[in-house]
Every structure is written in C-alpha cells, then in structure tokens.
Amino acid sequence: xxxxxxxxxxxxxxxxxxxxxxxxxxxxxxxxxxxxxxxxxxxxxxxxxxxxxxxxxxxxxxxxxxxxxxxxxxxxxxxxxxxxxxxxxxxxxxxxxxxxxxxxxxxxxxxxxxxxxxxxxxxxxxxxxxxxxxxxxxxxxxxxxxxxxxxxxxxxxxxxxxxxxxxxxxxxxxxxxxxxxxxxxxxxxx
Amino acid sequence: xxxxxxxxxxxxxxxxxxxxxxxxxxxxxxxxxxxxxxxxxxxxxxxxxxxxxxxxxxxxxxxxxxxxxxxxxxxxxxxxxxxxxxxxxxxxxxxxxxxxxxxxxxxxxxxxxxxxxxxxxxxxxxxxxxxxxxxxxxxxxxxxxxxxxxxxxxxxxxxxxxxxxxxxxxxxxxxxxxxxxxxxxxxxxx
DNA sequence: ATAAATACAGACAGGTCTGTCTACTTCCGG
DNA sequence: CCGGAAGTAGACAGACCTGTCTGTATTTAT
Numbered sequence: 036x037x038x039x040x041x042x043x044x045x046x047x048x049x050x051x052x053x054x055x056x057x058x059x060x061x062x063x064x065x066x067x068x069x070x071x072x073x074x075x076x077x078x079x080x081x082x083x084x085x086x087x088x089x090x091x092x093x094x095x096x097x098x099x100x101x102x103x104x105x106x107x108x109x110x111x112x113x114x115x116x117x118x119x120x121x122x123x124x125x126x127x128x129x130x131x132x133x134x135x136x137x138x139x140x141x142x143x144x145x146x147x148x149x150x151x152x153x154x155x156x157x158x159x160x161x162x163x164x165x166x167x168x169x170x171x172x173x174x175x176x177x178x179x180x181x182x183x184x185x186x187x188x189x190x191x192x193x194x195x196x197x198x199x200x201x202x203x204x205x206x207x208x209x210x211x212x213x214x215x216x217x218x219x220x221x222x223x224x225x
Numbered sequence: 226x227x228x229x230x231x232x233x234x235x236x237x238x239x240x241x242x243x244x245x246x247x248x249x250x251x252x253x254x255x256x257x258x259x260x261x262x263x264x265x266x267x268x269x270x271x272x273x274x275x276x277x278x279x280x281x282x283x284x285x286x287x288x289x290x291x292x293x294x295x296x297x298x299x300x301x302x303x304x305x306x307x308x309x310x311x312x313x314x315x316x317x318x319x320x321x322x323x324x325x326x327x328x329x330x331x332x333x334x335x336x337x338x339x340x341x342x343x344x345x346x347x348x349x350x351x352x353x354x355x356x357x358x359x360x361x362x363x364x365x366x367x368x369x370x371x372x373x374x375x376x377x378x379x380x381x382x383x384x385x386x387x388x389x390x391x392x393x394x395x396x397x398x399x400x401x402x403x404x405x406x407x408x409x410x411x412x413x414x415x
Numbered sequence: 416a417t418a419a420a421t422a423c424a425g426a427c428a429g430g431t432c433t434g435t436c437t438a439c440t441t442c443c444g445g
Numbered sequence: 446c447c448g449g450a451a452g453t454a455g456a457c458a459g460a461c462c463t464g465t466c467t468g469t470a471t472t473t474a475t
Contacts, residue, residue, distance in 0.1 A: 199389025
C-alpha cells in the first residue's frame, strides 16, 4: 500500500499508524484534550479503520498506555543490562536523569492517566496498575541485590523517589531528577 | 436568600456554592471530565450566575486551583505553627501522611492540572506554578533551619519526596507517604 | 411599599465529541 | 483477471460541550 512516499520499506499498517499518532498526541496534550478526529487527521486514517482496530476510544487509550509501559520496560532493561545487580537501583536513576532531559519529556504517562481517568476499572488504569507492580518488583529485587537492610521499605522509598523525580521534573525542570538520584545514592549507601 | 433549608446561618452565595461544587468535582474526576452543566446541576445554580461570577470555564478551573492552593497553605501553616523551625521539614511529612489517609484523597491537584492542561500559560497552570515556588521557598527555609549542609539540594530533595509521596500514594496506597517520611528522616538526620 | 441587587430557568447557537454505517478504492495473491 | 483483504471518504445520529441571552423571581435595603 503506497500512500504518499514511495519507499523501500512499506509504511506501517494503519493500526500502527493510528497508535503511533495517538500515543504522541495523548502524551503531549492529554487523553481527554485530544479527540479521535484529531488522531485521525494526523494519522491520515479513516474512522472505520480506527474502530476496526480499536473498538472505542477507551481501547485506544489503553493501547497507548500499554505502548508506553512496554517502551519503558525495554528501555530500562536495556539500560541496566550490563549493570551488576547490586548497582542497578542507583543506575536506574541515571536513566531517569536522562529521560527527563529528553525533548518530548512531559512527565509520567501513568500519573497522567490516573489524573485524567478516575475510574480504576478503566482498561488504561488497569494497565497502569500492572506497571506499578512491575516497578515495585524491580525495586525490591534491586534493593535486595544492593544489600539493603530493609528491602521492602527501600523498594517503597525508591518508588517514591522515582515518582517524585518525574512529577517534580515535569513541573520544576530536569534538575529534580538529579535531586532524586542524590537521595537514592544516600539511601543506598547506608 | 433561603433556598431549601431554613437555617440560622445564611447559605453561601451562589459564587461560593459554585466554587465549592466545582472544586470537589474537579478534584474527584478531573477538570475535563466534568462539564459545566454538571457543576450547575450539583450546585443548583443558574448558568448566568456561573458566567457572571466566572467569565468562563477556564476561570472556574483557575479558581479551583487557587482554592486548593490556599487551603493547603493554611493547613500546612496551622499544622506547623507550634513546631520549632528546625523540625518543620520532617513534621511536614507527618502532615502528608495524614493527608493521604483522608477519605477524599486523590493525589495532588497541581499534578492533575499539569497532566490535564498542557498549556503552561493557562491561568490554572500559572496558579500551580506559583504554589511550586511557595513550596520551594518553604522547603529551603526549613532545610536551613534544620542545619542542612546543602540547603539548596535538600530543598530540592524534599520537593521530590513530597511529589513522590503524593503521586505514589495516589497509585499504590497511603503507605507510600510513610516511605517518604522515612527517607526525609534519614536525609535530615545527616 | 419600592427599587436595586442578586439569582434564577432555560432557550438558543454553534461547535465538538464518540460511535455507526455505507459505498467505494486500492492492493495483493492466486 | 478476479476475489478477498485492508483501507478509505465521509455522512449521519445523538449526546455533550461552552458560552450568550432574555425574561422572571427572590432577596435585601431604604
């Protein structure tokens, strides 16, 4: 299907195109601020395609969250791949420091979803909750590997620091991620 | 003006009633999820009154944020009134621990506004930014009073911990505020 | 009692939203 | 070539949204 640019690589299917576009717009402006007509116009796709691939807007929103979650997981895993387990907790905050400096950084997609969608049963909220569990499991694993005296409390603290780094960076600027990394370093060197 | 309940205390004026209602609904469900007709119906007020007292919805949203900000400031100030300056930083986190346990707790209104309204020039965003500055000034003052070696870094760290406590409590539950308080304690006892 | 201030009920306009649907087009493989 | 798969353009319905406006009702102060 050659649309506008003839290239050696076939353009993504319409589902991918819709999800890419929605993902970017939703993250940039918010899931409620962006209506489906906007997504359609910018993805250059037809309404029937959207409803064929995603049953409704809420499903598109959930797919956006799943996309963000999968992206973060693979980035984190790649970033820490060569880091010894005992050093991963602190090294994670290097990743955060990098992330908040990226040009399209606008805070935490999970925090945004929780703000915009108050119903905890919404599919996007369920996807967000699953990522919380994943993160908690990672922090617990890393706290143990780092030899923390109380891995449970340390994991909780690391989650708080992560959330705070992201939320505060969104509002005050990227230096807040360095503040968080510093605190994590103090905490983990005890 | 006796509307439905004859009482010794006159009912609030319609402006107050509208703002009370909007404040609660906006915090509970989000500023975009709640339309003005919902506010009107629950406040039992007329549309002309809303537009007389608040020029437009955006002004009502900004008034909601100002209300939340003023409420938080007065609570914090009252809570710390009898606390020696050197102990205020940590005592503040006791306030956070209490707040996240309140029945209507749903996270940080500032974080919600930042998520829902991407335009930094929006009056609600400006109100939120002013509160960030106030908070930073308080933390800096308290870090100095606590004798922190680096009050600037400590103030930044405390802001991160505050944001993290609130965001993580919203998503995981109130134990996260206790995690944050513990970290603040470690940090301030150095 | 009367006038002014305050608030009300609700129609209206125009736009936007989400989702449903039909007829048509394009591409690809047999 | 032909049929099926995938995608398109866009009309439509109904609901909801924000803001404008008019006439009416209620309360308060003189």
